[in-house]
Amino acid sequence: MTLLRLALLSLLCAAGMTHAAPPARVVGLGGAITEIVYALDAGGTLVGADSSSIYPPEALKLPKVGYYRTFSVEGVASLKPNLVLASDQSGPPQAFEQLQRLGSKVVVLPSAPTLAALDQRIVGVAAALDMQARGTALVDRLHAELRELKPPAQRLRVLMVSSHTGKMQAAGEDTAADAMLALAGATNVLAGQTGYKPFSAEAAAALKPDVIVTTTMSVSASGGVDKFLAQPGLNATPAARQKRVIVMDDLLLLGFGPRLPDALRQLQAGFAARPVAAAR
The missing domain is CATH 3.40.50.1980 (Nitrogenase molybdenum iron protein domain)
Structure with missing residues (x-):
């Protein structure tokens, strides 16, 4: 500034x-x-x-x-x-x-x-x-x-995705999303990127995130969690196959307001959840 x-x-x-x-x-x-x-x-x-x-x-x-x-x-x-x-x-x-x-x-x-x-x-x-x-x-x-918050036992690789308009965008550095992941003790798989940018199906699959984090508005725009995870690219990630997705209220996740500790607790609880067995 x-x-x-x-x-x-x-x-x-x-x-x-x-x-x-x-x-x-x-x-x-x-x-x-x-x-x-x-x-x-x-x-x-x-x-x-x-x-x-x-x-x-x-x-x-x-x-x-x-x-x-x-x-x-x-x-x-x-x-x-x-x-x-x-x-x-x-x-x-x-x-x-x-x-x-x-x-x-x-x-x-x-x-x-x-x-x-x-x-x-x-x-x-x-x-x-x-x-x-x-x-x-x-x-x-x-x-x-x-x-009082403790870092997670394992530092997971996380992809933060926004899809309000039906087109996926992922969060890199210099975003509230990236700051939240850092405070929660996770690694942003797009740390080398700045801001929100569209990304291809091939790029999503290559990133191989352990967990996908998104917002309620993004999931609603996609027609539900299953349809959100079925999007090309996301559906090929380990996170989608194991249904390791954390869906949070938009303002809670990205607002950086007085509920910040609550947001971080929700994120960390999602990181600690056991993966769902992949469908055969």
């Missing part, structure tokens, strides 16, 4: 934290950001959120303002928030300036899939809500849970 970008974020954060009183009308832009508000027991302040804000169930009832990367300024403004909490991937870029001109304070939080950035997200949201003590307690509890 450039110095200019860092300076901009600092200015926006400073602008958002000069409340004379705790904010009463808050809009969350980014599923993990909204989830942090609820984790701080401040869900009652939320008057709206973006479409990626799907947890907890109460978030589904909030008025939606579009997807956070391309949210509707008019939609946010219509909710008359005095605070907007946003992922630094929210946009378009000029939208924050428009919201500030309309009288809303804006706090922009880092979205990087790292523990340090997660701490900053929690502390930043808590400070904006004038709940610093709750933020500190949440960070301390999260790290205590993470310290």
Whole structure:
């Protein structure tokens, strides 16, 4: 991130934290950001959120303002928030300036899939809500849970696949998926690749993953787990033959939010599960 970008974020954060009183009308832009508000027991302040804000169930009832990367300024403004909490991937870029001109304070939080950035997200949201003590307690509890996690006995080779549109994409480095695998003690079979990229049936078969990890949306788009694993390429992998597939909620797996310890426990439990005998 450039110095200019860092300076901009600092200015926006400073602008958002000069409340004379705790904010009463808050809009969350980014599923993990909204989830942090609820984790701080401040869900009652939320008057709206973006479409990626799907947890907890109460978030589904909030008025939606579009997807956070391309949210509707008019939609946010219509909710008359005095605070907007946003992922630094929210946009378009000029939208924050428009919201500030309309009288809303804006706090922009880092979205990087790292523990340090997660701490900053929690502390930043808590400070904006004038709940610093709750933020500190949440960070301390999260790290205590993470310290209790033990690395798996065997470091498995894992393929993380997304297939929302019917075309498979696999996660390489510099992704939340790769960061999750590293924290869970697994090896990403596509560690030499950067970002999400399409891959061929031949490439999938050659990778020979022990386990495949994917999301509920990807499985639903494929018509179920069996059809997902039957896709060309995946069906030739050891993981598919033994039905070693871990399916997790999209936001839990990739959101890098306050449920991170839960996500890692689910991953590790999946890694420890016994392989299903291959059909003859």
